[in-house]
Amino acid sequence: MTYIAIKDLSLTYQTKTKSVHALSHIDLDIEEGEFVSLIGPSGCGKSTLLSTIGALLEPTSGSVTIAGQTVQEVRKQRKIGNVFQEARLLPWRTVGANIAYLSELAGQRPRQSEIQEIADFVGIGAFLNSYPHELSGGMRQRVSLCRAMILDPMVLLMDEPFGALDAITREKMQVELLRIWEETKKTIVFVTHAIDEAAYLSDRIVVMSARPGRIQADYVNPLVRPREPFGRQTHETSDFQSVLHGELMRAETEERTDA
Numbered sequence: 001m002t003y004i005a006i007k008d009l010s011l012t013y014q015t016k017t018k019s020v021h022a023l024s025h026i027d028l029d030i031e032e033g034e035f036v037s038l039i040g041p042s043g044c045g046k047s048t049l050l051s052t053i054g055a056l057l058e059p060t061s062g063s064v065t066i067a068g069q070t071v072q073e074v075r076k077q078r079k080i081g082n083v084f085q086e087a088r089l090l091p092w093r094t095v096g097a098n099i100a101y102l103s104e105l106a107g108q109r110p111r112q113s114e115i116q117e118i119a120d121f122v123g124i125g126a127f128l129n130s131y132p133h134e135l136s137g138g139m140r141q142r143v144s145l146c147r148a149m150i151l152d153p154m155v156l157l158m159d160e161p162f163g164a165l166d167a168i169t170r171e172k173m174q175v176e177l178l179r180i181w182e183e184t185k186k187t188i189v190f191v192t193h194a195i196d197e198a199a200y201l202s203d204r205i206v207v208m209s210a211r212p213g214r215i216q217a218d219y220v221n222p223l224v225r226p227r228e229p230f231g232r233q234t235h236e237t238s239d240f241q242s243v244l245h246g247e248l249m250r251a252e253t254e255e256r257t258d259a
């Protein structure tokens with residue numbers, strides 16, 4: 001059953017000096033509990049699409065609904081969780097206070113036991129009284145994930161969340177995210193540049209064309225779960241990654257032709 005429904009969505013940015021046609025006639029259905037990755041050439045509109053799903057940007061035309069509600073309604077209920085490449089934590093607040101922050105904005109003060117429970121679940125239970133500058137990049141991203149998860153979001157939108165982490169931390173975070181997803185069955189839309197990351201994590205991989213971004217291909221991931229973590233490759237993994245790589249190359253080539 002369709003949960004996130006994106007219908008004929010286009011978006012053009014208007015600046016003082018120019019207009020940038022970022023997305024063109026996007027149709028995409030995502031089911032409840034699905035893990036979908038968006039990949040595509042740099043500047044093809046992945047973050048823009050994610051922002052329209054999160055109601056951070058208004059499309060020029062078309063619509064996005066989640067469980068039949070407009071994304072603006074869902075956003076008002078604070079039921080959209082965002083995780084960005086930078087953790088965007090408030091440096092003067094402790095980890096615990098950062099996790100509580102968005103709930104406080106919504107007029108709810110989460111109980112300490114609730115904060116402890118989510119922090120334990122995401123593996124930072126021992127750091128609630130620490131400040132962001134005392135944490136590693138991976139730990140800061142865990143705090144950012146807790147801050148989103150404590151809202152019990154209907155969807156989790158993740159924009160290259162591990163893009164700034166070193167390779168080892170990134171792989172650990174991928175394993176952790178899969179565990180969290182399997183236990184909570186949240187619907188996740190995940191933007192990444194990394195084919196191996198998309199192939200390891202997702203149920204589906206949507207490949208976008210060069211700008212203006214369109215859906216170029218939509219792959220159901222053939223790799224059975226549980227999958228090999230830490231970059232370990234099976235024949236099936238490398239075959240699927242080659243297919244995705246070819247698709248990305250086509251998108252890149254199209255960009256050069258259009259330029």
Ligand SMILES: Nc1ncnc2c1ncn2[C@@H]1O[C@H](COP(=O)(O)OP(=O)(O)OP(=O)(O)O)[C@@H](O)[C@H]1O
Binds near residue numbers: 015043044046048
């Ligand atoms: N606020 C804005 N005003 C004008 N143009 C913008 C704005 N934000 C993004 N763009 C342009 O829209 C296009 C899509 O940008 P977007 O960040 O969504 O792409 P992306 O696929 O996420 O890129 P990357 O992979 O490099 O992060 C790009 O050409 C970008 O320069």
